[in-house]
Amino acid sequence: MKNLKTLYLPADMTDQTTIKNDFINAIAKAIADFNMIDSEDAVLVAVSGGPDSVSLVLSLLALQKKHRIKIGIAHLNHMLRGEESIRDQSFVKALAEKLDLPFFGEQKDVRAYAKKHGQSIEEAGREVRYQFFDQVAKNHGYKKIATGHNKDDNVELVLMNLLRGSGPKGLSGIPPYREKKYIRPLIRVSKSRVLDFLKVEKQSYVVDSSNTDMAYLRNKIRHSLIPHLQSEYNPEITDALDRLSNILKQEEDFWNTQTEQAFHNCLIKSEIDYLYFAKSSMSDLHPALLNRVFRTAIFCIKKDLKRISHAHINDVVQFCFNSTSGISMDLPDQIRVYKNKTSIMIKKEKEPLRQIGKKEKKLKRLANNKQGNKS
Structure with a gap:
């Protein structure tokens, strides 16, 4: 009867159901393959308000009963974009209220922090962001911290590191699971799938205007280099680079084991x-x-x-x-x-x-x- 009911759904509704189910199944498979979440884990989701982090919250909610997990939302206002930063914080807080999830928000002057510590804005932003997530998780009992890095983010990082002359570790890209705490459930899905999922869910999100600022290397790679490689060299370049990073992740796992053994074999005193x-x-x-x-x-x-x-x-x-x-x-x-x-x-x-x-x-x-x- 279930199959008969599906046959009588309008075509666009069937497509929407497929898009939603495929997306959530892809997230579930990544979680299972990398053992990201244990049953009854408390997961703090880092939400900027952008499409990736919003889709992450919705997909984890869809899997909440299966994994019996507790979910909370954390948002750090970097105070870099004036009214836009305030808008983002308000949006995420309203989203948490709509989904009936705990909300943890804070403001941090990243520009001042960068100046004080002699860092770039990007370095300072990442540092204060993870300090904030760690503190919230510690204070409120969250065992895992989920971030919205997707497949496209991974490919962009691979290219960034390639241009900088990085070795195998840099070319292995973003680890799906780091420090037994940070998880990236979206790491196998593309940005286009994220946007399709949100469209099906009729879920709004905010757009960070700095994502189009070509002063940042990542944005040059995203908006200029990757489209050029797709049109002139390989239409499937993102899949190819993602495969490369996954191969190198496996290689790095092997080398890490060998390095640990050699380290202890050579060590006299610590x-x-x-x-x-x-x-x-x-x-x-x-x-x-x-x-x-x-x-x-x-x-x-x-x-x-x-x-x-x-x-x-x-x-x-x-x-x-x-x-x-x-x-x-x-x-x-x-x-x-x-x-x-x-x-x-x-x-x-x-x-x-x-x-x-x-x-x-x-x-x-x-x-x-x-x-x-x-x-």
């Missing part, structure tokens, strides 16, 4: 501010694996890899294994690499490296003077 490695064990590693072990070690001590480039890692390798001069090498943010015949130490210094260098030169000079006086 403290909060330094790591000791056996030089002979590290010298036996394949260059690709050695690079990754050094990156992991620096991350463990520095807590991030900001300002650490591929060139820095190459310099560390050269210093440790191919240079006979020097006992230490300086990296950004007070990270110093020490070497001797048997070991390598990576340390986070408490003082600025320049200041340490001056002290070392002074001590060396005093030692030389003392030796000269003896002779």
Whole structure:
């Protein structure tokens, strides 16, 4: 009887049902494939008011009974677009009320934050946004934080990283699941499918005017480079690049396992501010694996890899294994690499490296003077 009823639906209504069901099923499959949500999880949805995050809320609501999840909405007003930012915040708050979901909103002067911390607006915006989401989740018991990154976003990031000369990790794009907390259920659906779904649902959304500002590299890629590649080289370029990123994600999973094993095999001693490695064990590693072990070690001590480039890692390798001069090498943010015949130490210094260098030169000079006086 159910099939007979479907046959008598108007054609456009059948199409709409298919669009809706296919969209929600795609989200459900991504959640299942990447084990994003456990039964009875509390999920905080990051909602900007744009089509991606709005469709994310609606699709999670459609799956709420299946997963028995608790859903909340979080919105950060970056205070970058004046009245438009206020409009977005009001829209998201009204959406939460309409859907009968908890709403957590806050305003943050991102421009002032960027100036204070010497960051770009994009870097500062991302940092304060995730700080806000983390705090809300911690305060209100949300185990997962869902963001609206879709397939097109992933492809844009792959191209951005390709243009910057990134390695395999950068070309693997946006991880579907990060830190066992951040989930991206839309990662397999395109922007066009998002818009079709919202049209079927008759759900409005807001548009961020900065998304058309060609001063941003991502917007140049979205509005200029990708359409050019589609028209001149490959109409299915987004699918091709998405496949590439998925292949590299699998490769990265493998390399991460190998790196963790090699890291611990080479490690002699670990403290909060330094790591000791056996030089002979590290010298036996394949260059690709050695690079990754050094990156992991620096991350463990520095807590991030900001300002650490591929060139820095190459310099560390050269210093440790191919240079006979020097006992230490300086990296950004007070990270110093020490070497001797048997070991390598990576340390986070408490003082600025320049200041340490001056002290070392002074001590060396005093030692030389003392030796000269003896002779």
